[in-house]
Amino acid sequence: MYKNDLFLRAARGESVERPPVWLMRQAGRILPQYRALRASLSGFKELVSTPDLAAEVTVQPVDELGVDAAIIFSDILVIPEALGLDYTMVEKVGPRFPKVIQSSADVEALRPAEDAPNHLGYVYDALDATKRRLENRVPLIGFAGAPWTIFAYMVEGGGSKTFSKARRMLYREPALSHRLLERIAIASAAYLKEKVRHGADLIQLFDSWAGVLPPAHYQEFSLRYIDLICKELDETPVTVFAKDARHAIPAIGALDCQVVQLDWIADVERARSEVRGKVLQGNLDPCQLYAPVDQITAATTRMLDKFGRKHIANLGHGVYPDTPLDGVKAFVNAVKSYRYDR
Numbered sequence: 158m159y160k161n162d163l164f165l166r167a168a169r170g171e172s173v174e175r176p177p178v179w180l181m182r183q184a185g186r187i188l189p190q191y192r193a194l195r196a197s198l199s200g201f202k203e204l205v206s207t208p209d210l211a212a213e214v215t216v217q218p219v220d221e222l223g224v225d226a227a228i229i230f231s232d233i234l235v236i237p238e239a240l241g242l243d244y245t246m247v248e249k250v251g252p253r254f255p256k257v258i259q260s261s262a263d264v265e266a267l268r269p270a271e272d273a274p275n276h277l278g279y280v281y282d283a284l285d286a287t288k289r290r291l292e293n294r295v296p297l298i299g300f301a302g303a304p305w306t307i308f309a310y311m312v313e314g315g316g317s318k319t320f321s322k323a324r325r326m327l328y329r330e331p332a333l334s335h336r337l338l339e340r341i342a343i344a345s346a347a348y349l350k351e352k353v354r355h356g357a358d359l360i361q362l363f364d365s366w367a368g369v370l371p372p373a374h375y376q377e378f379s380l381r382y383i384d385l386i387c388k389e390l391d392e393t394p395v396t397v398f399a400k401d402a403r404h405a406i407p408a409i410g411a412l413d414c415q416v417v418q419l420d421w422i423a424d425v426e427r428a429r430s431e432v433r434g435k436v437l438q439g440n441l442d443p444c445q446l447y448a449p450v451d452q453i454t455a456a457t458t459r460m461l462d463k464f465g466r467k468h469i470a471n472l473g474h475g476v477y478p479d480t481p482l483d484g485v486k487a488f489v490n491a492v493k494s495y496r497y498d499r
Contacts, residue, residue: 159295160295161225161294161295162296163225164179164296164359164469165358165359165394167467169415170434170436170467172466173497174496174498175493175495175496176468176470176492177225178225178469178471178489178493179228180218180224180475180476181471181472181475182475182476183218183228183476184214184215184217184218184227184228185476185478187480187485188218190221191217201232201246202246205230205235206279208279208285211230211279211283211287212283212286212289212290215228215229215290215297216290219295224295226297226298227287227295227298228297228298229280229283229284229287229299229300229352229357231280231283233306233307234310235348236273236341236348237254237310237341238276239268239274240267240270240340240341240344241273242267242311243255243256251315251316252310254314257312257314257322260333264333270339270341270343270344271343271344273344273347274344274347274348274351280352281351281352284355284356285355288355288356296359297357297358298357298360299352300361300362301348301349301360302365303363303379303386303397303399304379304382304383305338305364305366305375305379306366308338309323309366309369311341312337320366320369339382342386343385346385346389346390349386350390353390353393357393358393358394359393360395360396361396361397361398362386364383364399364402365400367399367400368399368401368402370402375402376405379399379405380405380409380412383412384412387412387413394416395416396415396416396417396418396438397409397412397414398418403422403423403428406423406427406428406431410432410435416436416438416469417438418437418440418471419437419439419473421439421443421472421473421474425437425440425460425463429464435467436468436469437464437467438468438469439472439473440472441456441470441471441472441473442473443474443476443480444477446472446480446481446485446487447480447481447484453484454487457487457488458491472488
């Protein structure tokens with residue numbers, strides 16, 4: 158079906174000649190063509206909500222970098238917006254929610270979970286437009302934020318070092334917390350299934366704020382809802398990324414997912430022993446890409462040797478906006494030159 162199906166074969170655990178490579182946040186400010194387009198718009202949300210433009214920037218890294226997969230250009234916060242909780246994206250600050258969830262009445266005022274995905278037609282249109290532009294060159298990744306991460310934004314009102322307001326709700330009002338998390342999870346699962354219907358070949362769940370929860374809370378308030386989504390996507394490969402929650406890797410490995418993403422601090426050998434049978438994704442330090450090209454190539458090769466087979470090459474987090482393009486290309490090219498039978 159695809160001219161290059163390496164990514165999907167690797168995600169399914171099939172034998173491949175080399176690891177596939179893509180980068181989280183590959184469609185973004187590292188690319189001059191993205192910066193030029195972004196400068197002509199009113200803001201980030203205009204780009205997200207305009208299907209043809211979102212498709213254009215989704216395909217840019219495939220053209221420029223030669224990566225083995227595209228990831229749809231969107232935002233994890235389309236889910237709270239679809240539920241009726243609007244947000245703004247403040248330049249150099251991040252997302253801000255004028256209204257936050259504080260009470261049972263606030264949860265009940267949200268749209269029903271089953272209805273929320275119906276308000277995200279612009280995302281599905283972007284997927285359709287992207288598939289046309291890709292012309293079957295590489296697979297397309299769809300994504301969503303994990304329910305706990307979305308919950309954290311909806312209660313906190315924006316980014317935070319501690320997410321103390323969101324975490325306080327877990328302690329003070331666990332029943333209310335579960336009601337909100339369940340609504341987010343049901344809406345997210347339905348949204349992701351619709352993404353699959355519009356051409357997404359694999360789904361990645363980003364639990365960006367997993368690391369602020371203690372292990373018991375992560376099990377109760379995050380993993381159970383990730384598990385719900387994975388089970389709903391039973392015919393589609395799923396990657397789970399719980400940033401800074403290395404204690405959760407064994408439990409993630411027990412989920413109905415095919416790929417486990419590692420951050421750059423995770424120990425590869427330990428993770429491999431904890432999630433036997435799963436494909437691992439990651440985990441080069443994003444700051445490595447600031448180094449000279451020869452050092453990037455050497456570090457990438459060492460990483461690939463350490464992972465061995467059943468691996469999708471990526472960074473341990475999203476590529477940083479000021480990363481030199483030559484550094485990104487050095488990483489991608491080092492992976493593409495690697496062979497398991499060398």
